Amino acid sequence: MSKIFDLINELCPQGVEFRELGEIGYFYGGLNGKTKDDFVKHGNVKYITYMNVFSNLSIDLNALEFVKIENNERQNLVAYGDVLFTGSSETRNECGFSSVLTKKPEEPIYLNSFCFGFRLNDLRLFEPEFLKYIFRSKFLRAQIIKTANGVT
Structure with missing residues (x-):
């Protein structure tokens, strides 16, 4: 962990401001109240699958x-x-994997019920292309794994 702070000190000698995620955005859930019958090829809208995330x-x-x-x-x-x-997995190391929507959707898109989303209050804070690497970084993955309570 000290390597991260050494790098921050080197690249940002004036320092950086650390904020909790809840201060810069909010979490939301995926689809709810759906049955197996709702997930059919004749559905009327698209959703992002667990495996896509x-x-x-x-x-x-x-x-x-x-x-x-x-x-x-x-x-x-x-x-x-x-x-x-992703909200859960069969092993702790696979919990909390992330993916970022880096392209503007042309139609309404929903998220499956086994995942959850995080939305920034102000998109100017981070480029989505940057976020996709930060949330999959070894440092952040280690923090997520520490808090994972387990399995499916």
Whole structure:
């Protein structure tokens, strides 16, 4: 961990301001209240799968699947710049993997129920292309693994 702080001191001799995530954005949940029947090819909207988040630094917009969502449902939409996380896995080392939506979606997109998202209050704070590397860095992955409570 001291290597990180040495690097920060070298690159930013004036220092940096550390903030908690809750001070610069907010977390939101994926789809809720869905049954297996809602996840069909004849669904009316697209959603990001768990494996899309787990496997990619950036969300692959060509690998979305369909889900049925009614007009009166209150579900969270995913937006450009959102950091998406897997919520659980079979091992601690695979919990909390992240992926960032680095392209602006052309249609409404939702997030599967086994993941959650983080949205910045001000997109000018970080470039999404930067965030995809920060949240998958060895340093941050080690912090996430420490807090992981376990398995599926």
